[in-house]
Amino acid sequence: MQTTTTQGSPEFVPPAERVATFDEDGTMWVEHPMYTEIMFTLERVVELSRTHPELKDQPRYSAVIPGDREAMAKFTETDLLKLVAVTHAGVSTDEFAAAVKARIFSFEQ
Numbered sequence: 627m628q629t630t631t632t633q634g635s636p637e638f639v640p641p642a643e644r645v646a647t648f649d650e651d652g653t654m655w656v657e658h659p660m661y662t663e664i665m666f667t668l669e670r671v672v673e674l675s676r677t678h679p680e681l682k683d684q685p686r687y688s689a690v691i692p693g694d695r696e697a698m699a700k701f702t703e704t705d706l707l708k709l710v711a712v713t714h715a716g717v718s719t720d721e722f723a724a725a726v727k728a729r730i731f732s733f734e735q
Contacts, residue, residue, distance in 0.1 A: 628682070630644075639665060645681055646714075664706060665708075665709065666713075666729070667706070667709050667710050667713045667714075668690050668698075669707070669729070670713035670714075670725070671687055671690040671709060671712075671713060672690065674712075674713065675691045677688065686701070686705055686708065689701075689729065690709070
């Protein structure tokens with residue numbers, strides 16, 4: 627790698643011409659304590675329960691809404707994927723970006 631980043635090297639590549647690639651094998655993802663996408667999903671379930679109180683009566687949601695970590699620890703991958711599907715269905719890219727941005731700013735303040 628130093629041969630491409632050291633000026634004067636015959637293989638030097640100017641910064642403007644360099645390309646970075648990522649293989650998405652998970653090494654660049656925040657995984658602990660859990661994936662950020664799952665954290666977003668769990669927060670979104672709580673938000674949705676404010677306008678959809680019937681969610682409180684469904685097992686998966688009844689664990690998430692009060693933050694019952696013991697019950698959530700028993701969720702299967704399918705349980706989590708169903709929560710992701712419900713919390714993301716019908717959400718436009720702009721709506722999703724606004725929701726994420728609102729969370730970022732709320733944490734900064």
